[in-house]
Amino acid sequence: MADEEVNLYDEVEIEDCFYDETLQIYHHPCPCGDRFEISIYDMRDGEDIARCPSCSLMIRIIFDPVCCARPHMSEAKTNTRQSDLPPENDDAPKSVAIAA
Structure with missing residues (x-):
């Protein structure tokens, strides 16, 4: 989204967020008492x-997306740059669409 389309409450470094490994989400306290959430997949x-x-509050998470996409096998051995995001967990629950 472009900045002019989003009214952000704040910008927060990923290091200041909490990571829930089970749900695969980052969260940060919201002034309303709940918490801001964003999934690792997003x-x-x-x-x-x-x-x-x-x-209705939203925040921007500041992070380095280097290596976020799955590297090709040949690149995996030579790629030494690090991402702020944790490695992918193939055992983590995925979103499932349920038709009524």
């Missing part, structure tokens, strides 16, 4: 806006 897709599910 961040790997380039999303940097965390939303609070209880109010």
Whole structure:
């Protein structure tokens, strides 16, 4: 999203967020008492806006997306740059669409 389209409450470094390894989300306290949330999968897709599910506030998460995408096998051996994001966990629960 372009900055003019989003009214952000704040910008927060990823180091100041909490990571829930089970849910694969980063979260940060919201002034309303709930918390801002963003999934690791959204961040790997380039999303940097965390939303609070209880109010309309949003924050931008500042992080280095280097190596967020899955590297090709040949690149994996030579790639030494680090990302701010944790490694992918293939055992983590994924989103599932349920049709009624």
